[in-house]
Amino acid sequence: MSSSASPLVTRFAPSPTGHLHIGGARSALFCWAFAKKNGGRFMLRIEDTDAARSSLESARGIIEDLHWLGIVNDLGPFIAADGSVGQHDWEASSGHPPVGEYFQAKRVPIYNKYLEQLVKSGRAYPAFESNEEIDAQRKVAVAAKQTYRYPRPSEIEFGKFNAALEARWKRAQAGERHVMRFAAPNEEIVVHDEVLGDVKYAPGEMDDFVIRKADGFPIYHFAVVIDDETMGVTHVMRAQEHLNNTPRHVALQKALGFRTPSYAHMPLIVNMDNSKMSKRDKAKFARKAAKDAIAKDKAITATSLSASTGQDEKLIAQFLSADNDSLEIAQALAKHFKVPLPEIEVWDFRQNGYLPEAITNFVSLLGWNPGLKTPDGKDLEKFDMQFLASHFGIDRIGKTSSKFDRAKLLAFNADAINALPDEIFVSRWRTWCEEFEPEFAKAVGPSADRWLVLARAVKPRAKTLRDGVKSSAFLVRPDSATDFDPAAAEKNLLASDRAGLKLLRTIRDRFDSVTDAEWTPELLHSLIEQAGQQAGTGMGPVSQAIRIAIAGAAVSPPLGETLAVLGKRSALVRIDACLAEFGSAS
């Protein structure tokens, strides 16, 4: 085997501060696909150097989200069957030394080693200003409409470990609080980007940015450069928001004597209103819902909301005035006002009944396109992970940002659901229900047959797995718990001198005369048809009356199947309850 040839390596390097963002999912997908297409490896690395915001639970969550999508990494952490965090590393035969740690927080000694190298070569220096001092200076600059650039101390000589630097180094070694800054080169930097082409940055654009924080953790730019080098990353593919970081990385690589990997910056994914898709959107959305409600009803206050949601009143007040974007409060308010929060993270989509294959397919089309036609001449846009792994290429990544069109995703999801054979659909639907709609799953019960019948009735019109629950929940709730839609009842039962109720009474007696053995979709259908003929109305009005009685609404799966699933007893109880509710036809 060609163990000596340096293999192609891409990486996805999330920071574990929450669930996997849908944009992150696309980045990971493209990195994965590019590696697969080129016989390379896809690496996962966890960027947890922000000690305050990072958590191991988030890292686990992200790894699981990726796994659920079918994006499996060849290198870096994974979740083992027993739930522990394992790790794939370079094997001895690969020719690449093992990386050891894929969590940045555990690599601090490595960063420090390179940092010292930089200091000793006069390319990094300790700086002792406090955060507050810098902030104050920055504010002055911003107020004067100037771009703030940290002024390099005059005693620091670029590229020289002089006495002044040595003195600073000693102070730092002695424990004085400091940050480490990179002595940026005063030269033009050209980023060769595989998507955008050459992007030039003039000399002097870059200031002496911080590369190690006072807490001893490296800044992103520094850790990334060292990790990409030492982990063997050859191709960096990330979102365009990182483009302006790249010159820093290139400068750092040069100062450290590293190679520069190949870069490809992908277009951003934005909301329909052009704003950046972010986790904060949930807070914005919940805040708007709350404010709308308050505008309508002055009685709603932070105090009343605190009472009804159980959240802290102060935090709610802050939330409402946009002083915080607490996800917890956003969720509590959304639940209280019964508004759905926008799906932003992979987990949100999963929870709401999206299929991973629909998500990966849809998201892969955001900024990329296979450029192929289907046999009937249309643009090819439905494909699976295997297809991506064999057709993906950077050359077909676009430059323009893409709006995230939920309607199209929903259409893709509906198609993906309908493409599933019934047996597969029922098992996936059931598994999903057990996780996300446990009460519904419990109400359906253990019978595989019952699940299958239900699944068949539900699948053709379900755009999400949750839709399947919504459209069939009426079937599994107690017969006495029907919640009649007043408008639908008026139209289909009471209108035209209670015509619907009369039809309902007639069909009720016909149903009553059917034996349990005869209670099949076919027979029921023909009974309804006959009743419609005899009434001279066709089967429509009869059907609608039955729908109101058994579902409470004017919409349901086809009645034959629906009634069959329900069973004769329940059907009659519901019809009788309905007749009682609206008064029997006189």
Place this chain on the structure above:
RNA sequence: GGCCCCGUCGUCUAGCCUGGUCUAGGACACCACCCUUUCACGGUGGGGACAUGGGUUCGAAUCCCAUCGGGGUCACCA
């Protein structure tokens, strides 16, 4: 504001590199009709875009420039 990126239907995009086959194609959404026991599905049809202005050229969505517009980024976050 400085720097950087981008600009084809409402949206995702094909076409652009290698000008003519583009009266600009597809998908989602929308509208109409058909199918239909409801809702979906499906079928047929329809409206809908080359940001603007200058060049270059016999000819420009395609090449060049300007303008306008949108976005990103300017942290001891990543």
